[in-house]
Amino acid sequence: MTSKYERANASDGQSRIPDIVIGRLPIYLRSLKILLSQGQTVTNSQELGDRLGISSAQIRKDLSHFGEFGKQGTGYDVAYLCKQLEKILQVDCIWPVVLVGAGNLGHALASYAGFENRGFRIVGVFDNQPDKIGTHVGSLQVEPLTQLPAHVARHHCRIAILAVPTKAAQNVANLLVEIGIKSILCYAPITLNLPEGIRVEYIDPVIHFQHMTYYLEKDCLKT
Amino acid sequence: MTSKYERANASDGQSRIPDIVIGRLPIYLRSLKILLSQGQTVTNSQELGDRLGISSAQIRKDLSHFGEFGKQGTGYDVAYLCKQLEKILQVDCIWPVVLVGAGNLGHALASYAGFENRGFRIVGVFDNQPDKIGTHVGSLQVEPLTQLPAHVARHHCRIAILAVPTKAAQNVANLLVEIGIKSILCYAPITLNLPEGIRVEYIDPVIHFQHMTYYLEKDCLKT
DNA sequence: ATACATTTGTGCTAAAATACACAATGGAAT
């Protein structure tokens, strides 16, 4: 009795399902939840694809890696597919996340209300600048980095947000890995150098801007 | 006398250079600028690849789409390659950007000092909430949305940051397109529905989190 | 009951992206 697929992970040399497919599932889930919130009970690969600018075949094939979730002639039950995707992505629960960096960005992230209903909760905010420690961000209080290891252990955190100044980012990342963090969302505009098995994703708006400008008619201020 | 490549754009049916290649150039540029700031004058595809977790062959092939920038046996002059990439990406100048949404995120973006030296400047912040209008974010003052069209025209803005609440995002995006914006960086967790030729890129941290959790050992709080 | 309209899941094909591997080149050392 084997399951339809084996979960890919760091120790699993040959992941069965392409990462690019995994990367699309959260997009599908996000769109489905919007449909759900609008009271729509049924959808289909065509509709979903149109909304996302993805071909319907792509969506069907992606989903088919994990099982058969649709009904021929009808499509997909929105609530059911949501539930299934949440299970696949393991967001049918709340993951505790630590936030390092209590600057403007840290404040914005800590105050953001949209994490909770998508599977995540920021359980601690840390910074090393003395003037920040003790101040409130969202409903949390900024703690010194020395408190981080205990906090991560207590909450069993696997995920961290790195929102510190660029020059501090690599060192803080090293610390995060040391204390057991497995996945880092890095807002610093650098590529981190970390051991195998640690997953890092990056958010840098300038990367997106520079991608855009390639395609724009040039008509900007001279430096 | 034809140039080595024709620039891809919205009207150009067959873009010659894959978008995925364009998407990597800003990463290369970012890394090169760090090397430059550290005083390193020469690098090579191997070193760059190691830093970025990309194969050296990939980097060489990507660059080869645009010309021959290296020297055999030596590698690449860091400053020269930076300049070339900036020219290719059209960031050898400052692009004016308008920011819509003066919430926590808008504040963080407006206060961020890292845009200017990478080719971008936020030239206006707009919001419709009366209590926000007139307040200061960074060095700018929040203006009502009614001022947006004139502002975009005056500064020849082509790029906008969309940092408004989810429910307002589509409408504001439509407005942005109407007044001549060509590229939108959307922080709202939705997929926008916009006409052909408008480039939209998205930043949604939860998408990254959900990508990460697929690969994590499950060990999180039950809902 | 039967025919019809719809939509899935998937085998196969096509295209795109990546990796390999090496000739060509430039600089350094002898």
Place this chain on the structure above:
DNA sequence: ATTCCATTGTGTATTTTAGCACAAATGTAT
């Protein structure tokens, strides 16, 4: 001068990803 070493740029092969197209299944209408 010549040899040696390092590294590029690129033609080719391999792998990955996306798209096509249709049988199978399901519900609906007559």
